[in-house]
Amino acid sequence: MDLRSLLRPASQLVAPLRHLAAAAISSSPSPSSALLVVPLISTRGHKTTARTKRSLKMAPHDSFLPSRSAAFPAADQIIYNPPASEASPEHTPFIFLPRNDPRRLAILRLRNNNTFSDPSSQPSSSSSSSPSSTEAAAAAAGDGELPPEMRYKRRQPKYNLTKEHIDEMRRLRAEDPLTWSVQRLARKFECSTVFVQMAAPAPEEHLRWLRAKMERKKERWGPIRTAAREDRKRRAEMLYRGEL
Amino acid sequence: MKRIRPSRWSGQLLQARRGAGIPAARTPLCLAVRCQSTSSVPASDSSTLDSSSSASPPPAPPLPAPSFDRAPQSAKLAALHARLSLSKKIPLQTLARALVTPSADANPNFNNANLAYLGSTIINFHVYEYLVCKWPRLPMAILYEALRAYAGDESLQQIARRWGVEAAAAPGEEVDPGLLQWKAGESNVVNTRWGYIRSEAAKGKAWRRGLSSRVVLDSDFGDQVSSSSSSSSSSSASESERLEYNTLQSEAFGSVVQAVIGAIYTHCGRDEAKAFVKSHILSRELDPSRLFQFKLPTRELAMLCAREGFEPPVARLESETGRLSRTPVYVVGIYSGKEKLGEGTGASLDVARRKACMTSLKAWYLYSPGNKVRVPSDMMEPGAKPWTAPHIDIGEII
Numbered sequence: 316m317d318l319r320s321l322l323r324p325a326s327q328l329v330a331p332l333r334h335l336a337a338a339a340i341s342s343s344p345s346p347s348s349a350l351l352v353v354p355l356i357s358t359r360g361h362k363t364t365a366r367t368k369r370s371l372k373m374a375p376h377d378s379f380l381p382s383r384s385a386a387f388p389a390a391d392q393i394i395y396n397p398p399a400s401e402a403s404p405e406h407t408p409f410i411f412l413p414r415n416d417p418r419r420l421a422i423l424r425l426r427n428n429n430t431f432s433d434p435s436s437q438p439s440s441s442s443s444s445s446p447s448s449t450e451a452a453a454a455a456a457g458d459g460e461l462p463p464e465m466r467y468k469r470r471q472p473k474y475n476l477t478k479e480h481i482d483e484m485r486r487l488r489a490e491d492p493l494t495w496s497v498q499r500l501a502r503k504f505e506c507s508t509v510f511v512q513m514a515a516p517a518p519e520e521h522l523r524w525l526r527a528k529m530e531r532k533k534e535r536w537g538p539i540r541t542a543a544r545e546d547r548k549r550r551a552e553m554l555y556r557g558e559l
Numbered sequence: 560m561k562r563i564r565p566s567r568w569s570g571q572l573l574q575a576r577r578g579a580g581i582p583a584a585r586t587p588l589c590l591a592v593r594c595q596s597t598s599s600v601p602a603s604d605s606s607t608l609d610s611s612s613s614a615s616p617p618p619a620p621p622l623p624a625p626s627f628d629r630a631p632q633s634a635k636l637a638a639l640h641a642r643l644s645l646s647k648k649i650p651l652q653t654l655a656r657a658l659v660t661p662s663a664d665a666n667p668n669f670n671n672a673n674l675a676y677l678g679s680t681i682i683n684f685h686v687y688e689y690l691v692c693k694w695p696r697l698p699m700a701i702l703y704e705a706l707r708a709y710a711g712d713e714s715l716q717q718i719a720r721r722w723g724v725e726a727a728a729a730p731g732e733e734v735d736p737g738l739l740q741w742k743a744g745e746s747n748v749v750n751t752r753w754g755y756i757r758s759e760a761a762k763g764k765a766w767r768r769g770l771s772s773r774v775v776l777d778s779d780f781g782d783q784v785s786s787s788s789s790s791s792s793s794s795s796a797s798e799s800e801r802l803e804y805n806t807l808q809s810e811a812f813g814s815v816v817q818a819v820i821g822a823i824y825t826h827c828g829r830d831e832a833k834a835f836v837k838s839h840i841l842s843r844e845l846d847p848s849r850l851f852q853f854k855l856p857t858r859e860l861a862m863l864c865a866r867e868g869f870e871p872p873v874a875r876l877e878s879e880t881g882r883l884s885r886t887p888v889y890v891v892g893i894y895s896g897k898e899k900l901g902e903g904t905g906a907s908l909d910v911a912r913r914k915a916c917m918t919s920l921k922a923w924y925l926y927s928p929g930n931k932v933r934v935p936s937d938m939m940e941p942g943a944k945p946w947t948a949p950h951i952d953i954g955e956i957i
Contacts, residue, residue, distance in 0.1 A: 401903075401904065402901060402902040402903070402918055404848045404901075404918055404921035404922045404925050405848070405925060405927075406922065407922055407923075407925075407926045407927075408898060408899060408900050408901070408919070408922055409898055410869055410895060410898045410900075411900070411922060411923050411926060412926070413926070413950055415950075416928065416950075461875060461894060461897065462875040462876055462877045462878075462892065463875060463876055464873055464874070464875055464876075465874045465875060465876050465891065465908065465912065467874065467908075467909070467912065470861070554910060554913060554914070555852055555853045555854065555856070555913075555917070556851075556852045557848070557849065557851060557852075557917065559910075559914075
C-alpha cells in the first residue's frame with residue numbers, strides 16, 4: 316500500500332519524461348533511455364472489470380445455438396442443447412398474444428416466410444408412440460403433423476332432451492330411485508350423469524340412505540386404504556398448486 | 560423546580576418539530592396543552608436542554624421512547640442513514656421517529672404511524688401500478704397475493720432486517736434511538752388499515768366473501784378489516800400467541816420501512832421516493848407462476864377458449880416412454896386448432912393432461928408486454944415520452 320502510494324506520484328512525475336523518451340526512441344533508438352523507462356511503468360494489467368466480467372465473457376459452444384439450416388430435427392442426434400425441460404409459463408403462445416403485441420406481428424411474418432413448416436407443432440417423438448385407434452390416426456392424418464389426440468372423457472353437448480323427457484326422467488326417479496339410478500337414466504336418455512343429477516335429483520330419503528351406505532362402506536376400510544385415499548386427495552391438491 | 564418538567568417536554572417537542580415536520584393540522588388536544596407550556600418557557604431554557612443529559616432534573620415520569628434530542632448522538636442512526644444512502648435533507652430525528660412504533664409510544668406526534676401510513680400508500684401505489692402493467696391479466700386474488708409478496712408486512716420485515724434494523728429489548732427513554740422501539744401485547748392505538756367493517760362479519764365465517772366485495776370493502780391486500788383485532792380465542796393458546804407475536808413483530812418492522820419511505824417523500828419529494836421504492840422493494844424477485852392454485856384447470860381452459868373464440872382445447876400425446884414400466888413419462892400438449900397452448904409431463908396420462916392445462920392457463924394469465932414496462936408514474940418525470948396505453952385485459956375467466 317505504502318509502496319504503491321509512493322510509486323504513483325513517482326510515475327506521474329516520470330510520465331512527461333517518458334513521452335520525451337518515447338519521442339527520442341522514435342527518432343533515434345538509444346538503449347539507455349529505454350532502460351530508464353521500463354521499470355518505472357507501474358500499471359495493473361487487469362482492472363477489476365476486465366478480470367471479473369470481460370475475460371469471463373465467452374461465446375457459447377456451437378451446439379448451444381439453434382441451427383436454422385433445416386426443420387427442427389435436422390438429423391438424428393443424442394445431444395440436445397438446450398436440454399429438454401419443462402415448458403415455461405413465461406412463454407406466451409401465439410394465440411394468447413393480444414392484437415397489438417409486436418411479438419404477434421413478428422411470428423406472423425416468420426410464418427409467412429417459411430410456409431412449409433409450422434413452427435408451433437412438429438414434436439420430436441423418437442419413442443414408439445403408435446396411435447392405438449384408427450380414428451386417432453385418421454385425425455392425425457387430417458391435422459397434418461399434429462401428434463395423435465388423446466382419448467379422454469370430454470363434454471359433447473347434444474341438446475336432445477325436451478321438457479317431456481325431463482318430466483319422464485323425474486317421474487321415473489321419484490318412482491323407484493333404486494332401479495332408475497343415475498347411470499341407468501343417463502343411458503336411457505342419452506345424456507350425461509351430471510345432467511341427470513341436476514335435472515332429476517333423487518328424493519331426500521334415498522340420498523340419506525346412499526350416504527349411510529357409503530359411511531358403512533368407509534368403516535370397513537382398513538388403515539392402508541384410508542391412508543391411500545387421503546394421500547390421493549393430498550396429491551391432487553399439490554398438483555393443482557403446481558408442487559408436483 | 561416545578562417548571563422544569565414541562566420544559567423538558569417542550570425541548571423534546573421543539574426538536575421533533577424542527578426535524579420531523581409534524582403537520583400542524585393533525586395535532587390533537589393533548590399537544591395543544593404542551594404547546595402552551597412551550598410558550599411560557601424562556602428561550603434560553605430550550606437551548607440548555609439541547610445538551611440536557613448532563614443537567615439531571617428530579618425523576619420525571621420516563622418517556623415511553625427515547626427523546627429526539629439524542630438522535631444526533633446515536634451511532635446506529637447515523638450508520639443506518641448512511642447505509643441507506645439517504646439524502647442529507649432527511650434529518651436523523653426523522654429517522655429516529657421512524658423507529659418508534661405506536662406500540663411503544665401512543666402519541667401520534669412522536670411515533671411513526673403517520674409516516675408509515677404515508678409510506679404504505681406510496682409503496683402500494685408503485686407496486687400496484689408495476690404489477691398491473693407488467694402482468695395485465697393477473698386475476699384479482701393473485702394480484703392481492705403478489706402485492707403482499709412485495710409490500711406485505713413479512714416482506715417489509717425482511718427488508719428492514721436486511722437494512723440492519725434491530726429491535727430494542729424493551730422500549731424506553733434510556734434506549735439507543737437507533738433501535739426499533741416496539742413491544743408485543745399492546746393493542747394498536749392507531750389503525751393504519753383502511754377499509755369498511757362489514758356488517759355481516761357478525762354472522763360468522765360461513766358468510767360468503769366474494770372477490771368483488773373484497774375490492775370495494777376490504778383493505779389494500781384484500782384482507783378483512785375487523786372492528787377488534789383480537790381474534791386469539793382459539794384452542795391452542797400458545798400457538799395462536801406465537802402467531803400473534805409474529806404478526807405484531809412483522810407489523811412493527813414493516814412500519815419502519817414504510818415510515819422511511821414516508822419520510823423520503825416528505826423531505827425529498829416524489830421522485831426520490833419512487834426511486835427508493837424501486838430499488839428496495841420492486842427489485843426483489845417474485846415468481847408469480849408459483850402463486851396459482853387451480854380447481855378445475857381443464858374446465859377453466861375450455862371456458863377461456865370459448866370466451867376468446869378459440870377452437871376448443873384438445874389434448875394430444877406428444878411423446879411417451881415406458882408405458883408398461885413402473886415409471887412411465889408422458890408428454891402431453893394442449894392444442895387449440897393447430898396452435899399449441901401448453902405442454903405438461905406426468906407419470907400418468909391424466910396428470911400430464913391436467914398439468915398441461917395448468918401450464919396453458921398460466922401462460923394466459925402471465926402474459927406480459929415486456930420486461931421494461933412503462934408505468935403511469937413515469938409520466939411525472941420531466942421530458943417523458945408521450946404515453947401509450949398499456950394492455951388492459953377484459954377480466955378473469957368466470
